[in-house]
Amino acid sequence: MTDRLSHPDQLPENVAPPSYTPADHGPGIVHIGLGAFHKAHQAVYTDTALGLHGGDWRIIGVSLRSPEAAGELAPQNGLYTLIERDMQGSSARVIGSIAAALCLPDDRQSILDALVSPATRIVSLTVTEKGYGIDRTTGGVDITHPAIAADLATPEAPIGVAGLLVWALAQRRAQGTPPFTVLCCDNLPENGPMLRELLVDFARRTAPDIAEHIATEVAFPATMVDRITPARNADTLAAAREMTGLEDAAAIETERFTQWVIEDHFPKGRPAWDAAGAIFVQDVAPFEMMKLRMLNGTHSMLAWCGFLSGHRYVRDVMRNAALVGLIRRHLHAAAATLPALPDVDLGAYADALATRFANPHLAHETYQIAMDSTEKLPQRILAAAVDAQAAGLPLRAFAFATAGWMRYALARHDNGDEYGLRDPREAEIAAALSDVESAAEIVKTLSALPGVFPETLRQDAQWQAEVTEVLDAMIALGMKEAIRREASASP
Ligand code: NAD
Known part of the structure; x- marks a missing residue:
């Protein structure tokens, strides 16, 4: 049934399909934290940018813990319905920017491969404020955070954000692959610099030779992200069914308003997010x-x-x-x-x-x-x-x-x-x-x-x-x- 999401001609007239052929575009981004907000925000800007300017910038979506998001998206080839709502009413479109949906416990090797692949030029994140393991008093790692503690103990088999990113940046450096740009999209103050400080501190403890590389050669643009996106409920799925005529287990709803302000620092390029409405500035x-x-x-x-x-x-x-x-x-x-x-x-x-x-x-x-x-x-x-x-x-x-x-x-x-x-x-x-x-x-x-x-x-x-x-x-x-x-x- 959901396969019809892949066939624009079978969608109702008022449901917009992707304006490009998703399979024609290779991946360029790994996104960690495949939750509601990513699907309503960064994935949508990327979808619009692909439609306007193309490029190999589709997204490999990763959940570090729960298999739910991957379980919903994978059978639908990463396609899903986005419902946008404002005072005037609601509309629906199909988003095609997610190329794959993976879950760390099930797809570990594919995720590690994607993180070290030269094709991956951006790693973006929405793992919630608590997902990082930041000690707010020092800005470094919180050694009591479960994923930080696990990754400090076995950095060669990482499970958390800091462990995975430091491991991947070290592998890339060893292979002569340029680092990816790290794009934090969580509601944290000065989120780019904050994540850099976390990774540098983690690296100092596990791979000191890579710490300086991360501090000086990896880009961490700061972002301001805005789009009120509630957790999905049964009404969301019912609304998607009503609007598209399809069962879509991965449908998501959000407000029509959206904003993304990004520090313009992407040494390895980026999708044409500006054409999709993102604002690029020197200081976020x-x-x-x-x-x-x-x-x-x-x-x-x-x-x-x-x-x-x-x-x-x-x-x-x-x-x-x-x-x-x-x-x-x-x-x-x-x-x-x-x-x-x-x-x-x-x-x-x-x-x-x-x-x-x-x-x-x-x-x-x-x-x-x-x-x-x-x-x-x-x-x-x-x-x-x-x-x-x-x-x-x-x-x-x-x-x-x-x-x-x-x-x-x-x-x-x-x-x-x-x-x-x-x-x-x-x-x-x-x-x-x-x-x-x-x-x-x-x-x-x-x-x-x-x-x-x-x-x-x-x-x-x-x-x-x-x-x-x-x-x-x-x-x-x-x-x-x-x-x-x-x-x-x-x-
Ligand atoms: P969500 O619950 O749908 O998704 C959260 C994602 O983070 C999931 O992939 C989950 O597996 C992962 N996660 C949660 N705890 C984690 C942990 N301890 N370690 C690793 N991964 C973890 O939430 P959402 O609506 O997608 O929001 C996520 C974040 O996005 C927010 O915390 C916020 O920083 C930012 N954001 C959300 C909104 C919004 O309206 N929802 C708006 C602006 C910014």
């Missing part, structure tokens, strides 16, 4: 900061507070006037911490974000956004709070968001029902909070988690007092009432 950092603090910071705040006040989806949160007021306050406070960007109107950006969050056709769960919060809090909320503190700006919006996370970290609703935090530090948080009762003790305990809170906030009595006051209200009054009061007290 200001765009990245804008997106992390305004979109992602507000998303996290509304996810914790929305989830705890009974809102399953972001679109439901956007129907609650009190939460919308606090979202507006957060967007404004985050914008005030940003440097001016030429041609960017932060007020208009905030308005556009509020509209995107309210998209009624997108089922984005607050619980999904709340996942892995300890990996997200520093760059999304706390970095902005530190800059606000230094500039003498009000801290309340960031204190409120932080209290929201701390309330969420208690892992129980107001009625006592428990939920899993789905955070790599879940056990550590539960143990730290096990005999802690008052808001002040909770704030003190969570602020002391290694590598999360900057010292300057921990030492700020005013900050601690504001977080404690909000958290106390959230616990004593319940989330709904605490949100209502906060919104009515804010300008």
